[in-house]
Amino acid sequence: SKAKGKNQYCLFDHSIQLQITQKANIERSIKEALRNQQFELHYQPIFDCAEGRITGVEALLRCQAPALSGVPIQTVIETAEQTGLIVPLDKWVLEAACRFAGKLNAGRDRGIRVTINVSANDIAQQGFVNHVEDCLARNRLKPDWLGLELTESVLINSFEGSRSKLEALKEIGVRMYLDDFGTGYSSLNYLKLLPIDYVKIDKSFVASMLQSEKDGLFMKTLVQLSHTIDLKVVAEGVETARQANMLLRFQCDMLQGYHIGMPRNGEDMLRDLALDLGL
Ligand code: C2E
Ligand code: CA
Ligand code: CA
Ligand code: CA
Numbered sequence: 001s002k003a004k005g006k007n008q009y010c011l012f013d014h015s016i017q018l019q020i021t022q023k024a025n026i027e028r029s030i031k032e033a034l035r036n037q038q039f040e041l042h043y044q045p046i047f048d049c050a051e052g053r054i055t056g057v058e059a060l061l062r063c064q065a066p067a068l069s070g071v072p073i074q075t076v077i078e079t080a081e082q083t084g085l086i087v088p089l090d091k092w093v094l095e096a097a098c099r100f101a102g103k104l105n106a107g108r109d110r111g112i113r114v115t116i117n118v119s120a121n122d123i124a125q126q127g128f129v130n131h132v133e134d135c136l137a138r139n140r141l142k143p144d145w146l147g148l149e150l151t152e153s154v155l156i157n158s159f160e161g162s163r164s165k166l167e168a169l170k171e172i173g174v175r176m177y178l179d180d181f182g183t184g185y186s187s188l189n190y191l192k193l194l195p196i197d198y199v200k201i202d203k204s205f206v207a208s209m210l211q212s213e214k215d216g217l218f219m220k221t222l223v224q225l226s227h228t229i230d231l232k233v234v235a236e237g238v239e240t241a242r243q244a245n246m247l248l249r250f251q252c253d254m255l256q257g258y259h260i261g262m263p264r265n266g267e268d269m270l271r272d273l274a275l276d277l278g279l
Helices: 002-035 073-083 086-105 120-124 128-138 152-157 159-172 187-193 203-208 213-228 241-249 266-277
Strands: 039-048 053-063 113-118 146-150 175-181 198-201 232-235 254-256
Touching: 002 073, 002 086, 039 086, 039 266, 053 073, 053 086, 053 254, 053 266, 073 086, 086 113, 086 120, 086 128, 086 146, 086 266, 113 175, 120 128, 120 159, 128 159, 146 159, 159 175, 198 213, 203 213, 213 232, 213 241
Parallel strands: 053 113, 113 146, 146 175, 175 198, 198 232, 232 254
Antiparallel strands: 039 053, 039 254
């Protein structure tokens, strides 16, 4: 009926209003949390199948501020991307991750890489390359202890601009990862055109891989395809031993997920990895 239609319109309108208010609240809370140093990084281990050890960790943002405690980190990041706050936020992430990489690799023969997630806005900043180089130098890191995880949205925005910056960083030894592979557009094209070293196959494919022969074959083919163009493959969201075994059979290079290890705070991860090596 007409009355009902009108009512629904009002409801819709109200929910948009609510979203706008929420977004403004989140924005204010992010600024506050940055000021009060209430962000922290957790680290999730990445297992190298050929080496049979953890060779990397992914830094994942977490927030301790009570005002953001109920907000999923994905939403915090989306809001930060829409408001430009992602730039100072990810600057802090780079700094904290490099500091951690220094501690993690002190006295080790074989390095452990720390990868960070990078947004389109970050790369678009003037001085992005210098900023990364400077952070590596200040923390006395070998560049290959740092990896940048990029999504296709990063690259769609300003393809040429991004490409030259990524190439400059790859040149000095920073490793590049294409994140969430398989979920966006034109993935195959980006693989050819960008200085990528690793693809991270999205967890949705790992989740469905055991459901049918077709899904299994799909994963196997993704791994093979990546190998034919000299890319290494990281499978994300590995939650079970069955998945891990299947991925090993498919010659996937690296595994990440709850089955390998949960994201943990820096202190706990340092301790875990020290035990791992018998240090
Ligand atoms: P992502 O880069 O794809 O990160 C992997 C996500 O999968 C993380 O979610 C991680 O906690 C989760 N995960 C890990 N293992 C498993 C598993 O076995 N099963 C399942 N179901 N999930 C697993 P999280 O921490 O909520 O992060 C969400 C997204 O937020 C990240 O997705 C990344 O896109 C973004 N993000 C996180 N930290 C940062 C950051 O410092 N900067 C930027 N720009 N983005 C970030
Ligand atoms: Ca990632
Ligand atoms: Ca991912
Ligand atoms: Ca993601």
